[in-house]
Amino acid sequence: AQSVTQLGSHVSVSEGALVLLRCNYSSSVPPYLFWYVQYPNQGLQLLLKYTTGATLVKGINGFEAEFKKSETSFHLTKPSAHMSDAAEYFCAVSDSNYQLIWGAGTKLIIKP
């Protein structure tokens, strides 16, 4: 069965610093992988997705993620954090029934 592990329930970085949010998955089929962001009292917004092709995926708001099959990872990065990036980030994998399996989320805190 598919599963997703996000390392670190909270990650704190200074404004302007590199953002790195970790996601590891297990999947018995070639995975479709997603990162979503959730702001307080809102639904989830798609940041980026990996389906096939290029393993480095660029998303909105300057985020990108790299699919590494050998490491079963799909870590999310952003070169320079902004205060507006403070939110909760979720990694998800699509299972063999096309249903999304979600990680527990990582809350990103930006220090001024």
Next chain:
Amino acid sequence: DAGVTQSPTHLIKTRGQQVTLRCSPISGHKSVSWYQQVLGQGPQFIFQYYEKEERGRGNFPDRFSARQFPNYSSELNVNALLLGDSALYLCASSPRTGGEQPQHFGDGTRLSIL
């Protein structure tokens, strides 16, 4: 174009009551999925509907049911509410079913059980 809309935004019920949550997908989207998000956790899949047929069901009891209408809107019903049903209920739509399809989410209905 309007995004996914959900109603109501907030709801307070007592144990044992029944509740109906509503969702209107993005125009042209034929697939609707429902998720439960308990505070501090990731979403948990409840149902997926496509072309008015159930395409998937998560590990939820039979107290949870849903349906999709000819206009692709959807309702989620929960009977015999328990305290543990308190959560944010999210609806998501996509043009069709398929693992590569990104889902577009509404802002959710926050359900509180007293």
